[in-house]
Amino acid sequence: MAPTAVRIQVLGSLRVWLDRAELDLGPPGRRAVLGLLVLAGGEAMSKQDLVDALWGERPPRSAVNVLQTHVKHLRRLLEPGRPSRSGSEILPHVGGGYALRREAVEVDLPHVRGLVAEANDAQRDGETGRAAALFGEALRWWHGKPLADIPLLATHPKVVALIAERRALLARYGDAMLAIGAADEVLTELVEAAADQPLDEPAQARLIRAYHGAGQRATAFRLYQEVRERLVEELGVEPGPELLAAHAALLDDGEPLPSPRPRARVPRQLPAEPPGFTGRTTELSILDELVPRSGGVGGAVALAAITGTAGAGKTALAVHWAHRVKDRFPDGQFYANLRGHSPGPPATALEVLTRFLAALEIPAERLPADTETASALYRTLMTDRKALVLLDNVARVDQVRPLLPAGPGCLVLVTARDRMAGLVAFHGARRLTLGMLDPGEALELLARVLGADWIKAEREAAAEVAELCAYLPLALRIAAANLADHPGNGIEDYSVELRKGNLLAALTVPGDEQIAIRTAFDLSYRALPAETSRLFRLLSLVPGNDMGVEAVEILTGSGQAGPMLDALAGAHLVEQHAPDRYHFHDLLRRYAADRLEARESPAEIGSARGRLHEWYLRAVDNAAKLAYPHMFRLPLSVPDGPIPAAVKENAADWLETELGNLVAVIEDAARIGPRPMAWLLADALRGYFWMSLRQVEWRAAAAAALSAAEEDGDPRARAAARFSLADLSFRQGRYREAVRYYTGALMLARRAGWVEAQAAVLGNLGCAYWQSGRLPAAAARFSRGLELSRRAGRAAGEAVALGNLGLVHWEMGDLPRAAEHYARALRRYRRIGSRYGEAINLSNLGQVQHARGRVSEAAGLLAEALTLHREAGNRAGEAETLGRLASAYCDLGRLADALTHARDGLRLAHETGEPRGEGEVLVALASVHHRAGHRRDAVRRYRQALALLRETGDRYPEADALIGLAVATGDLGQARQALALAERAGYGALRRRAAAAVEAILRA
Template sequence: MCGAEGLATFLPVAVRIQVLGSLRVWLAGAEVDLGPPGRRAVLGLLVLAGGEAMSKQELVDALWGDRPPRSAVNVLQTHVKHLRRLLEPGRPSRSGSDILPHVGGGYAVRWDAVEIDLPHVRGLVAEANDAQRDGETGRAASLFGEAVRRWHGRPLADVPLLATHPKVLALLAERRALLARYGDAMLAIGAADEVLTELVEAAADQPLDEPAQARLLRAYHRAGQRATAFRLYQDVRERLLEELGVEPGPELVAAHTALLEDGEPLPSPRPATRVPRQLPAEPPGFTGRATELSILDELAPRPGGSGGAVALAAVTGTAGAGKTALAVHWAHRVKDRFPDGQFYANLRGHSGGAPATALEVLTRFLAALEIPAERLPADTETASALYRTLMTDRKALVVLDNAVDVEQVRPLLPAGPGCLVLVTARDRMAGLVAFHGARRITLGVLDPGEALELLARLLGAERVRAEHEAAVEVTGLCAYLPLALRIAAANLADDPGNGIEDYAIELRKGNPLAALAVPGDEQIAVRTAFDLSYAALPAETRRLFRLLSLVPGNDIGVEAVEILTGSDQAGRMLDMLAGAHLVEQHAPDRYHFHDLLRRYAADRLQESPAEIGSARRRLHEWYLRGVDAAAKLLYPHMFRIPLAVPDGPVPAAPAEWLETELGSLAAVAGDAARTGPLSVAWLLSDALRGYFWMSSRQVEWRATAEAASSAAEEDGDLRARASARFSLADLGFRQGRYRKAVRDYTGALVLARRAGWVEAQAAVLGNLGCVYWQSGRLPAAAARFSRGLELSRRAGTPAGEAVALGNLGLVQWEMGDLAGAAGHYVQALRRYRGIGSRYGEAINLANLGQTQHARGRVTEAAGLLAKGLALHRDAGNRAGEAETLGRLASVYCDLGRRSDALDHAREGLRLARETGEPRGEGEALVALARVHQRSGHRQEAVRRYRQALVLLRETGDRYPEVDALIGLAGVTGDLGQARQALALADQAGYHALRRQASAAVESIRRA
């Protein structure tokens, strides 16, 4: 490799990359803004490739699936170009990249040229495993703990496009296994108190995983928290009975028995490495408010102070008085007194749209506290409890801006005595003062001297001194209200040729009501200032400003404004409005209103009802077309209601578009449910279901699904009601709330039947069957798959028949009905061959081969599996190839071909690890362990079985777990393991495995 010699030169590591959590990059110690989600996804994929090159086609497939836009390669190359500029700012323009080189028609991130957290963590885990094998449990616990602390949440948590990528899912399983090993090691050295927080997190993440719950129960017991341990056992037992219909298994029962045979607060959560810093930028030219600032200063903790109860302050006052400016200015002034973070949320109390929900804000706060997206609670009570727990020992500042009332604020109050909460509201917040001890600060207008000083800071002191009397008059005409003064200053700054005296004259005559009003009326002062800014705009910009009041969300992009107004000059006009301080640009090409300006725009709306209706319809249809186009690219397999609007242009980066517009889409769905058209609510929700499934955006998912349900119930449309219930059921399924999912799937099924909607019935039955199958309720799963098969036959859809037949075969295999399974696989094969699906044919050949092997037809099984393996390889299905290699290895063992068996098992494990599918890796480990077991390699077989069990328990797949337990018991002669396998097989109805486990128990007893 002579041409690679230039890459061997030493490169000092100046770039640091974090993938274990949100994707973050530091260059020479300073964090780099990577830009849009698509660019972040490209970097994330290349880092997870482990230094290996990814071809452009592989990257395109990962980013866009099987329907990439025509410009996909160009978009990809643009992302790479920008990444190179960000990571190597000093690199000559035409020189090769040392960090992100072009390799063999693709790209790679050179792991030796950057510092990446993932290999560091894996190195710690490997070192810990070695220490544990050497009997150094204390050292292993310390190393595992360091690995846990370096893991800051879900891998690539802020890149939803990759949420379901195999490598990301594999890393999630890796983290769960790490938490389990860390917990076991800490319990072994008697440090239960120190690991409780991590075990609480692991148990919350896996509410139906008995080993995780048993581990937490043992930790509470050893930490002296016996009452908590008893409550946990009762809660878990009730959950298992309600969700799965089973009693606790042997491991959980053993932990409970130890508790029966035989203090108290949880330790403080470990502080997050990443400190939240959410404050907006300081308001320019802040002036006055010395008294109010002094009061706030008294509430803030002193450096080195211990802190008492949570400090609360409520800044109240009229609109435009500068409440937000005061809160943000003071927060910046004292932020160093809050080393554990500064949190900020605009509660949208008077923004014209729907106020922010407590759950919405809690979700953002918990994400800032590095709670992974898939663990964010979907209800306010749970989210608030988790937030209070995480804030218990933090010294943090929480700014809750523009609140509606006390009820909106109450769930957002932390519990930590080192915290301070600053609320701004027009409401007097009497409940916050009376029941929570808040210090109320009522903000009036500025005094005349402060108002003049603010004007001088905004316009320049010399200009104000030159026209002092006129400036004084302007402050009075603005009623000394900060918002009015800032708008007046903006008008004067935009027209430096216009004197302050001239502007004062305009103010005096600008509103004829002013002469009749009580002097100092703030609302008139603000409206007069707005009138002057508005009147100075061109007519087309005034129209755009008025139509913006129709937007239901808190922000909007340029393209959406073009659709709303029917003008291709929206970007230019929005810039003009931002320059006049009538809208605010808060992100590139994204704008929002101050709540007073939104109301003012609505008051100015003079368009006819027909024009208003047309504008809203254009906006709704644009959002619907965009979501529909994205759905066709990102999740075309998901069943959806067809749209009655014409196809629109496909977003260049559909996942990025959905992420950017999600807040607006949810707001449109909610607005449509309240004000119509009702169909928009349920069509948007239905089209977004696939995106929510992939991205786990549970808060927005619930909001849109409930909006759809409300709209559908009001309208009475049966298909819409079925669709909304289907979405809520999928949400419950993803949350592991199987009982609720079953209830909602059943409701959706009833509605689909009443509507005569056969396709929806088949789709719901398929998902319902999967819930039962995954939770071990095999007869119930079989019944749903059978009914789905009937409906597919009635509808004449061979693909649906093939899927249902294959699923039925899997259920019968797990129930021990080998002949029935084989019959269904043969029928599925005919359907798949009839529709030309080599993918489906390969899967069912491999499944049939496995079944025939279990029936003793070893030679036939070898032929079937070999055919399936060839088809999997032709189709490029590496997961299927890995699974089939493991099955062939088992067949070769029975045929006496031990060397071939070992080669196939090892190759299957290698492929399974490359695909990043935890269950596939677990099954491959079981196959390899079985080969070692039959070859007499006892120690290696035990090691592989145990590795498999760790992975399979994390995935929650009981069938291969029981299979592995039986194998392990056979090698170790451990009667407890054999009995555990028997109990699990009994609970799930795995009849064939039950016979094997029972035989293992008897064999060990006799020995």
């Protein structure tokens, strides 16, 4: 770099040199001011932003004076020869704040970023060695954590972003060094990076690859095991693609790493762009400046907060701008309404994280159940993405913090009525306070709706309407819609009506800009036909965040809800956000609720609310009968009535669409009644939750149901709610917690004399014991559950118990009894119409018949099961069945088909993130290779399977893999190990196979 008078270091402790002599900058506050201005990169920082960053939400009264004093002393230090009354060349006063002129100083950070950009170019040109050297040179400029000597700024977002930038740079350097075969030279740096990020999967995978490349395979294996245990214990997730790929390379003994799976889906969650958006050119320009620049590996995560009064158009601005720049964020656009001012509780960070992680293709079974874990996983996945995150209608800063991504290419846009001082002070947010439109913009908005000619003809009256609407976009849109619906009236007539309303309202609330909105509401509301205005009032009873046409028809008792909703949308009193689905602005919902209370009797309100609740319960009951008829549920007595057409077409899709509303109804009923609705609806959804694993919604529904049941003291309701919480714990792999909940539910069911519930709970309790390896205890509970289901005449309970007994007998080696139980379960599942249960038991029966030597019959059963799993979209079941079918085809001599099915099964098992399923399919693939004479491939696959299965603790397939490996390698020790494992676990069929393998190896 060319020498200049002033040189500044921020990559480490803050140090400043003037003509090669280091300066003493003085107290920490003064150093912090200079550090902030350097990190601003030449952009001006307002005094308020500097005060917020230095003192947070409680600055001293003298904060501005202290700030000015710091700047004065810095100017003297940096420009000692400057005349006292002349302007500063280094720290000029800009627009009410201060800036550091980049041209007047030399800073280390831009130089480092220039080296990184040069390295990027080299890498694109295929010059990996040169790129590695440049990345290494850039790293040498880092002398520690940025601004390490200023603790005050340790958590400032730009400092945190610089730390992330160095991590990204180190990752690029590590990858380049590994690519040129220099693992030994980069090992120390990668050990440091991995220790600093114990839960960061790419950093850990990179270190595993480095140990592997340096010839330290044992250390690499040990590190993988430690990382996996840490992920499972602290995050509740299994390793992702990068760790699995590094592990697979170790198992392959030096084979090249498979390339990571491509991102199959890019989230596109933005709402529709608001029509006729007008004005806000200044704010749009400011937002444009925040878009992260391309190139480099780092930079701060851009964060902006649009704040302002209700009705000012915050959401419209945010959504309009997001659509304008969405192509700059190729890795996705995320959107969430945090319901900061909607009825009911605001959205939790965990609720939003669950939706975001699902959009990032995290399987339902791997979605974390707590905010901290979910946030950590979200940040990890977003690290190298260029994505836009729009968080709308925020109530509090703590809703936002867990939703901030780590990727320097990301931008977060927040809308809120609150000033969001915490985001500005501690996260470096750029705040845009949205006021009213200026008069010209307000007239332009009216002209977009009414036409320029009309506004030109009555310009003076139009200007008065704009003023009476306080230049608020929401009020202006409603006024324009009202005028458009009555083109025979002039703008002057409308302004007279609006003026009357404003003057009356002003007598009670002088100076409140919301008067304009309420008056506009009144005029639009009074213009509605009687039936439409009644519908508008009743919409305030919908507890969820949106509403469908069919639900509104039930609420109002009218078959004409669709046209009336369209009329309300045309008047901007509701908004259509998807086909046949609408939602309110929260101000309009409150207005509608006020009108409802004023016009409708408590009896009519209760009747409408009851109709909606009963419709939802009837719809879920019918969906449950179609989607999971075998699942035990509380008995329901719902009056006959209409059900949604979508339930009959695809019950699971309807449940997914309405889930937010259903959980809102449950929480609403638990809070204000009727309480039975809460536990009945939650229990009817338990089967859907079991299949979809929507853990956040499941816990919310079950907790609300238990609260309502405990309040009323109904023993059956209490048992059902505990049963649901037990099932949730079971599906999360928390077997001890599940056993505790199941035991409590069983005691309550016995106390109530509820035989059907006892049978269901015993069945699931048996599954918890089975998963824990306690086969005799599991069999005893399955048998007792079967007996109780028979006594109660419950075919679905019998089917579940029989299938579970089949599993236990299979693992205990009693194949004839296993086949008998599977066949009996299959007949009952077919009788009750459960395709889900039919597919599982067909696959299990096929596996048993294959083991009994009935290979052709097994292949037919498994092919039928595969078809059903695919129809149901059960990908985990499909992967498992593909592996089993591959084994059957192998024994039938159809090796090409066997290989195809095994490979398809392995790919699918890997995608679903099921280690046990992947291990089983690997065993099948290994046996196909062995049968085809590819001994080396067979041995490699058996070893991969063993590594996975030992991690998951699944002993049956582990013993199966051990037997195959022993036969393939002729290893007597492994054969005896498999025999001992099978004998300890009571796996009769495997014990016989292992004994045969031992005998064959001894003979050889």
